[in-house]
Amino acid sequence: MSSLPQPLTFVYDLTHDLELDVYLPDSIPGNSGIHAPAVIWFHGGGLINGGKADINPYLLGDVLDQSLPYRRLMTRTATSEKLLPQGLIVISPNYRLLIPLPSGQEIISDVHALFDYLSCPGTDMHRALAEHDMTLDTSRLAVYSISSGAYPARAAATLDTIVTPPKALVMVSGMGGDFLLDHWIQPKSGSEQLSVPADILNQVHQILEGGRRGDRVFSDLPMFGHRKPETAVRVGIFKTLYNTGTILDHVLGIPGLSADLRAFPYAQRLTTIPESHRHLLLPITERTCPTLLVHGTDDKQVPFVEAQKTWEDLGRMSVEARNEWFDGGGHAVGDPERMGMARDQWNGRFDRVLTWLEEVLRR
Numbered sequence: 001m002s003s004l005p006q007p008l009t010f011v012y013d014l015t016h017d018l019e020l021d022v023y024l025p026d027s028i029p030g031n032s033g034i035h036a037p038a039v040i041w042f043h044g045g046g047l048i049n050g051g052k053a054d055i056n057p058y059l060l061g062d063v064l065d066q067s068l069p070y071r072r073l074m075t076r077t078a079t080s081e082k083l084l085p086q087g088l089i090v091i092s093p094n095y096r097l098l099i100p101l102p103s104g105q106e107i108i109s110d111v112h113a114l115f116d117y118l119s120c121p122g123t124d125m126h127r128a129l130a131e132h133d134m135t136l137d138t139s140r141l142a143v144y145s146i147s148s149g150a151y152p153a154r155a156a157a158t159l160d161t162i163v164t165p166p167k168a169l170v171m172v173s174g175m176g177g178d179f180l181l182d183h184w185i186q187p188k189s190g191s192e193q194l195s196v197p198a199d200i201l202n203q204v205h206q207i208l209e210g211g212r213r214g215d216r217v218f219s220d221l222p223m224f225g226h227r228k229p230e231t232a233v234r235v236g237i238f239k240t241l242y243n244t245g246t247i248l249d250h251v252l253g254i255p256g257l258s259a260d261l262r263a264f265p266y267a268q269r270l271t272t273i274p275e276s277h278r279h280l281l282l283p284i285t286e287r288t289c290p291t292l293l294v295h296g297t298d299d300k301q302v303p304f305v306e307a308q309k310t311w312e313d314l315g316r317m318s319v320e321a322r323n324e325w326f327d328g329g330g331h332a333v334g335d336p337e338r339m340g341m342a343r344d345q346w347n348g349r350f351d352r353v354l355t356w357l358e359e360v361l362r363r
Contacts, residue, residue, distance in 0.1 A: 010125045012093065012117035018110060018219055020093035020117075021052045022125060024132055033133055037140030037361045038089040040114075040156070040166070044147030044223070044332075046175075046238035047107070047251070048099060049231060051222040052092040056146065088358070089129075089136060091118075094219040095152050099207065099237055101217050103253025104151060104280045111155040112162065115141075119164040140361045142168035146332060147302060150174030151251075154282040157289050165289065168360040170353060172294040173332050177306035177313075179248045179281060180269040185258040187245045194239035204236045252277045284313035290320040290360050292353060296329025322356060324349055 007021035025036055043050040095110040117123055119138050129135055143166045145153035150171040156162055157169040179185075188194075196204065221231050241247040246258045254277060261269045270278070291314055295307035307323070314321040326333045326349070 007092070008125070008128055010123070010128070012123075012125075013110065013113040016096060016110070016113075016217070016219065018094050018096070018113065019052065020091055020114070020125075021055070022128075023055075023090040023092070024129075024134070025087045025089055033135075034087055035135050035137045036087050036089045037137045037142070038091050038118075039142045039144050039357065039361075041090060041092045042095070042143060042145040042149030042151075042153045043092070044145070044149045044173075044175075045097070045221070047104070047148045047151060047247075048097055048238040048241075049221045049223050049234045050097070050148070051220040052094045053222045054224055055090070055092040088361070089134075097218045097221065097234075098250045099234075102250075104251045104282075105253065107152055108155045108159070108280070108282075111152045111159075115156065115162050115164050138164040139167075141166045142170070142357055142361055144170040144172075144357070145174060146172045148175040151176045151282065154284075157291070158282055158285050158287065160285075160287055165287070167289055167363070168357055169289050169291040170294065170357055171291070171307075171310070173296065173299055173302050174293065174307065174310065175302045176251075176282065177302075177310035179251060180261065180266060181303065181305065182266075183303050184242075184248055185245045185261050185269075188243045193243045196236045196239050196243075200233055200236040201240065203233050204240045207233070207237065208240065252280050284310065284317050284319065286317050286319070288314065288317060288319045291322075292356055293321070293323045294326070294333060294350075294353060295323070296326045296331065296333045298328050299331045301331040324353060 005023055007023050009019055009021050012018055012020050025034065041055050043052065043054040045051075045054070093110075093114050095114075096106050098104070098107075101107070117125070118136065118141070120126070126136065141164060143153040143156045153169060153171060153174075154176060156166055218230065218234070221228055221234055223231070238247075241250065245262075248258050248261070249255055252273065254274070257273070261272055264272050270281075273281075291310075293307050293311060295302075295304055297304045304325075307325075311321065311323060
């Protein structure tokens with residue numbers, strides 16, 4: 001079992017101490033002075049947890065360690081070894097997380113800071129790339145996300161204020177396609193609720209009720225591998241927001257919004273939100289780059305209908321789009337064996353995703 005390649009780490013936002021990891025492409029015989037495109041990976045974690053170390057090793061063309069996420073994608077195939085070996089840089093950034101961060105606006109600001117950093121030739125990252133005889137081709141960037149990482153990914157792909165907008169967007173089990181669904185704003189009961197241990201729940205209530213709102217802002221809480229002590233409580237925060245149907249309050253920064261929206265049918269909820277805050281929903285726009293959606297039809301965490309809504313929005317805006325729907329797949333698509341899929345068939349579908357991504361970057 002091979003291990004992940006070691007990244008180079010840089011601070012892209014000194015004010016908020018935000019780091020990114022850079023995985024360099026493999027050496028390609030006969031090539032020097034590589035002007036390399038890059039894939040930017042946005043981690044998941046419900047906008048409450050997660051960190052740059054949660055990167056999917058499948059993107060790096062590596063056989064996965066059993067202790068890492070995505071271990072179901074174990075088989076090494078010729079095309080799954082495509083990104084680093086084919087001269088693409090892979091970048092995995094941290095970004096600030098909700099609670100006590102007041103809203104998604106700060107996450108969007110981090111996305112701007114990230115792309116500003118990538119586009120600035122005088123940074124430590126660019127100097128380090130030069131030492132490896134390569135440069136970053138900022139005209140050929142792509143964003144790839146899983147779960148809640150779709151929120152910063154959508155910001156990068158849809159906002160016209162991003163200085164070097166990406167050419168391609170991939171969202172796997174993307175959260176944020178439709179925060180107005182009952183799934184996000186209605187309280188859960190009985191078996192619908194996510195379990196939170198009593199001692200954790202007590203700490204969560206202290207935080208959410210304001211007793212510890214002054215705690216530091218988090219930006220690096222990996223969900224996998226070596227978890228930090230704060231992670232268990234942070235997981236409890238996400239589960240509590242889900243159970244109470246209030247996560248949208250924190251995304252938009254409007255306390256009590258979800259409760260207000262419950263009084264309206266779905267079709268009226270968007271117009272009920274103050275116009276000054278609707279941009280935080282990151283709607284698909286005409287400038288959205290070519291997009292590929294990957295989603296399981298049996299996803300209980302981010303319902304499939306969210307992906308369908310995004311798919312419809314892409315079509316309405318005439319954005320180039322493709323999809324890989326996994327029939328019976330759960331969150332992060334799920335286990336191929338449970339869906340009756342052979343592992344090579346499973347890998348083949350993800351290989352198609354990476355092949356599409358590389359093709360768009362090579363245009």
